[in-house]
Amino acid sequence: MASNNKTLLWLHSGGCGGCTMSLLCAEAPGFFDALQLAGIDLLWHPSLSQASGDDALALFDALASGERALDILCVEGSVMTGADGAYHLLPDGRPYSRLIEAIARRAQTVIAVGTCAAYGGISAAGDNLGGATGLAFDSSLPGGLLGADFAARAGLPVVNIAGCPTHPDWVLETLALVARGELAATDLDRLGRPRFYADRLVHHGCARNEYYEFKASAEAPGQAGCLMEYAGCKGTQAHADCNTRPWNGAGSCIDGGHACVNCTSPHFADPGHPFQSTPKIAGFPVGLPTDMPKAWFVALATLSKSATPARVRANATADRERVAPSISGRVKP
């Protein structure tokens, strides 16, 4: 019986494998069940398949030539384009970048998994000796390996599931939508990210919201206050739903006590300042909350600082919340 299932090939190039490792943290359902329930057959994955060596190369060639059809190509890791692709070669000496390109031009839908595959990411940071780039972006500029005008056969541009790492649900829900034909170009933002998570800000749902309201700031990572003013947190600018879609059960970077580094952004790896400190001009952070006029931020920050409750101020620089909110109403004698 012919299967109506969609086929998926997963390739890994200039990355750390962490998006796959994160994907294996998926719960209820787990990774293999989620693919099955989405009607997706995994043809090959570098960490998870039986086939090695010649069998894998034969599959790649059949997909690259079009002899075998492919519905979904996922690429994890950036594409290494430096020195004619010599920084990542296939065992037969061909550049991996050419294999990715050939299969991308045959696949119905192409998905960049993680900030490296989307924009170059951490692999493209610094002097970028290896010429690391994204599939259809080089940092925030359209282009990359496949070019600014690339659209896969089914019509979508490269779907950029940015994140370092990606949340398992971002990947599995994107795959499920693609398999159902329910992801349209209008469901992607201008950086190619699925809007179902990228139209949110990390700030939304941040458990430190009260500290943010009063600009009651932690002075170092590990303190309970808002991490924006001193500790480098970019949650008010970062496009992701990390504080409304918990990680590994109940976590987020900020709940873990450290700054959001805006890892879904093309520029996150080269912030131009130490990751754990906030650059400022005239005492105010350079990076303001998204869509907030600077004058209003300055005015409100100044006002709210002067209105900070003693409890919030005391807790902000403590290693845990030591002063509890008071209980309103009269105390009976």
Add this chain to the structure above:
Amino acid sequence: MSRRVIGPINRVEGDLALTLTLENGRVAHAEVSSPLFRGFERILAGRHAQDALAIVPRICGICSVSQAMAAVNALEVLYGVSAPPNGQKVRNLVHAIENLCDHLTHFTLFFMPDFAHDAYRARRWHARAASAFTAQRGSAHAPMLEARATLMRVVGLVAGHWPHTMSLQAGGVTRTVSATERVRLARYLALARRYLETTLFGCPLEAISALSTPAGLAAYRDAHPHAQFALFLEVADDLDLYALGRCDAPLIAACAYPSDDGPLSDALCWQDGKPTPLDTATISEDVAHSRYAGEAAHPFAADTLPLPAKAGAYSWNRAPRLAGAPAQTGALARALARGDALSHALMRAGGSNVASRTIARVREIALLLPAMETWLASLALAEPFAVPCPPIPLHERAEGLTEAARGMLGHWVTLEGERIARYQIIAPTGWNFSPRDAAGVCGPLEAALAGTEAPDAQALTIQHIVRSFDPCQVCTTH
């Protein structure tokens, strides 16, 4: 005589290719190649010292916490700070979760699927191996991933997420643990213990740790025929994996999981059947057959100068050497370092081989979970989990060593002021999958493959040997 390149080798972390020359059905010559270079040592140069905590976890998605711990250990020397007991224990907990989950992932998803291969269908254990471990379809996979996800909830709660947390810092951790959170964490560990005792081992973890002789191991195997570890032991006996992939290089390990009660295992160099101190001053990396310019140098003196088209070079991995010679690293070295009687007996019987390396790795799971329970129970919740890291570094250079799941990981950091001037990394698979050096001496895997019986270059025996080192190639070339 035939020479051919095989790859990509699936079910290893990252990219790997082998060039094998076969002669009369045996491997006459092996070259191990790491085909991907990214350049993290160059990415780190010029950054603020503390930026290492954001960057180095991203070297590797499977050893992310280990990379962070190596940086933390270096930064604590550079800044002259050390974590209070709570901070050390939470760091150990997070690090041990990563390493334990790595062992589970390696065993279930990477290593055992090779025994599900059709080539073994005549073996009496094949139907059981195929049903449980066939890639993507095996019945063992979903329950393992569920147990793994439950363990990762510990990291989610105390460190935000896995991989790539920035919660582990010089001076401790960025989050305290409350009494109610400790209850929740203990429940996650209890669920994981239940999985391990019913599915992987079929008996209490303490009974696995207590195994001290090969005869005891055989008795365990016979008494628990439905346990996954017992299935591996049956396969190992039937295929004589004790005679496969022997490697006689010295075994090295760094201190693992330090705490105020002492580490789980200490640094060691196991050589000629006895323990000797690990002298990291004698470490060097040779680049004669690696795609880099330069000469062999200690990592405090080495630079990263890639040469993609270098003649005679076949790997992006360099050739780490201890006192000029190759060394191997991994769970077996840690077991020897902590005086594990069974590992010592297996070493005396057949050295480091596919079976002894795998047995040490899987049995370490039974050691780690009770250690986590102890660290968690002994947290003094009202006490600090961190001390402030001083703003200015005290020292100009430092070495940070730790144990990743697959062995010793080292970072060598040199600062100019607050900035990183030089950052050199030697990963465990860098040691194990080293290419040849200037003297033509081959690396541990190359030595282990030489002489192996193999009807063709893609033989399963070759793949068993490769995977028995639990390689991580993304760390290796970083």
